[in-house]
Amino acid sequence: MIEIRDVHKSFGKLEVLKGIDLDVEKGEVVCLIGASGSGKSTLLLCINALERIDRGKIFVDDIDVHSPQTNQDHLRRKLGIIFQQFNAFPHLTALNNVSLAPRKVLKMTTTDAQELAVQHLERVGLGDKVDQYPAQLSGGQQQRLAIARALAMNPDYLLLDEVTSALDPELVGEVLDTLRMLAQDGMTMIAVTHEMPFAREVADRVAFFHEGVIHEVGAAKDLINSPKKKRTQEFLGNIL
Amino acid sequence: MIYTFTTNDFWFMVQGAGITFVLTIASGFLGTVMGFLIGWARTAPNFLIYHLLGAYIDVIRSVPLIIQFVLFNSFMAILGYPLNPFISGLITLSIYISGYVAEVVKAGIESTPRVTRLAARGLGMTYFQDFYNIVLPIGVRTVFPAWTGLMLGLMKDTSLIAVLGATPPELLRASQIIINRIQEPLMILLGAGAFYFVMCYAITVFAKRYEQGWEQKKEIA
Numbered sequence: 001m002i003e004i005r006d007v008h009k010s011f012g013k014l015e016v017l018k019g020i021d022l023d024v025e026k027g028e029v030v031c032l033i034g035a036s037g038s039g040k041s042t043l044l045l046c047i048n049a050l051e052r053i054d055r056g057k058i059f060v061d062d063i064d065v066h067s068p069q070t071n072q073d074h075l076r077r078k079l080g081i082i083f084q085q086f087n088a089f090p091h092l093t094a095l096n097n098v099s100l101a102p103r104k105v106l107k108m109t110t111t112d113a114q115e116l117a118v119q120h121l122e123r124v125g126l127g128d129k130v131d132q133y134p135a136q137l138s139g140g141q142q143q144r145l146a147i148a149r150a151l152a153m154n155p156d157y158l159l160l161d162e163v164t165s166a167l168d169p170e171l172v173g174e175v176l177d178t179l180r181m182l183a184q185d186g187m188t189m190i191a192v193t194h195e196m197p198f199a200r201e202v203a204d205r206v207a208f209f210h211e212g213v214i215h216e217v218g219a220a221k222d223l224i225n226s227p228k229k230k231r232t233q234e235f236l237g238n239i240l
Numbered sequence: 241m242i243y244t245f246t247t248n249d250f251w252f253m254v255q256g257a258g259i260t261f262v263l264t265i266a267s268g269f270l271g272t273v274m275g276f277l278i279g280w281a282r283t284a285p286n287f288l289i290y291h292l293l294g295a296y297i298d299v300i301r302s303v304p305l306i307i308q309f310v311l312f313n314s315f316m317a318i319l320g321y322p323l324n325p326f327i328s329g330l331i332t333l334s335i336y337i338s339g340y341v342a343e344v345v346k347a348g349i350e351s352t353p354r355v356t357r358l359a360a361r362g363l364g365m366t367y368f369q370d371f372y373n374i375v376l377p378i379g380v381r382t383v384f385p386a387w388t389g390l391m392l393g394l395m396k397d398t399s400l401i402a403v404l405g406a407t408p409p410e411l412l413r414a415s416q417i418i419i420n421r422i423q424e425p426l427m428i429l430l431g432a433g434a435f436y437f438v439m440c441y442a443i444t445v446f447a448k449r450y451e452q453g454w455e456q457k458k459e460i461a
Contacts, residue, residue, distance in 0.1 A: 081362035091377045101363035
């Protein structure tokens with residue numbers, strides 16, 4: 001379970017997060033929506049300690065993420081993260097992109113790690129791209145590679161930061177299909193997204209971010225179909 | 241008496257070329273190690289280190305090498321540690337090239353996008369695992385041609401060590417000594433140029449082979 005308690009975060013004078021509270025249960029899919037710059041992506045980075053927080057607490061399975069006693073490298077194995085921008089390791093084949101962390105972090109043998117990598121590449125539909133380099137893959141394939149790479153670490157949670165926003169429209173579907181499959185398998189996910197139909201279909205709950213706070217949160221269908229607050233109505237009215 | 245180019249003169253030049261080559265390899269190695277550490281340190285989020293080492297680089301790159309040779313050599317003598325001209329020259333050359341290497345290394349390290357490093361850390365890799373497995377391979381591929389260029393420049397800069405009067409002389413000084421005796425500057429300079437060319441070309445071919453290896457594997461996007 002992920003517990004976020006009164007989290008504040010500033011970049012210089014700009015306060016990006018102004019007191020965020022949110023709980024995410026095991027097996028739950030929560031989508032974060034809201035305008036650019038409302039703090040959604042920053043919150044994801046704070047959850048797995050890729051950014052520091054200024055105030056508040058975040059617990060992942062009762063581990064205090066930002067405590068100096070916490071081994072954050074170790075903690076991040078529980079939390080897979082996938083970004084909007086393509087970030088495959090350009091000097092490694094798809095196989096080695098996926099098998100690198102299991103080898104280095106989990107100390108698996110090369111044979112075991114590569115076997116694991118093939119399984120996960122097949123799972124996301126890249127079974128025939130094992131020996132290709134990222135430059136030879138399409139954007140959608142690169143994002144699926146990033147998903148396979150995160151899954152190979154067998155994380156308990158997935159943090160998804162607008163994973164379809166940099167894709168050509170015709171490639172969005174293949175990535176969303178992969179995420180749907182993961183949701184069905186019971187993966188816990190926190191996803192920043194602008195894909196409202198996807199959020200409505202896959203998410204259990206949706207949280208609407210506005211100016212650094214969670215303005216409204218509720219069951220996905222309720223919040224997207226009939227938002228209660230005026231700001232939420234305006235935002236959804238603009239993008240739907 | 242007629243002065244002509246003798247076999248001894250030829251071997252004198254070969255010896256000079258050997259000294260040039262050894263000076264280049266030794267100071268290139270030391271300077272690259274120093275420059276790597278300096279460039280790496282400057283990517284750390286530390287204001288003081290960044291600017292102190294930045295000042296070092298600015299001074300090194302702005303003062304003519306020939307002045308650095310003389311100043312360093314005199315400085316050590318004044319301190320009471322007079323050095324052999326070769327050692328003194330080697331240290332000066334290493335310090336000199338380290339300033340240039342540091343900037344190339346910094347650019348190489350920064351060529352890995354922030355999000356790629358976040359992705360590596362997000363997989364649970366430590367700072368050093370990310371640095372060794374992701375940042376170094378990407379950075380080396382990016383700045384290797386620039387580094388090769390520095391080494392070629394360094395080889396020709398070694399000739400300035402002549403100002404310290406080191407003997408036996410390196411290639412250019414050896415050539416000048418022969419020219420003074422036989423008064424055939426064009427022939428001798430052509431020959432010296434050919435020596436420099438062969439040594440530089442060897443480095444270039446060696447470097448190309450590495451780069452082509454990466455390209456064939458489609459590793460460079």
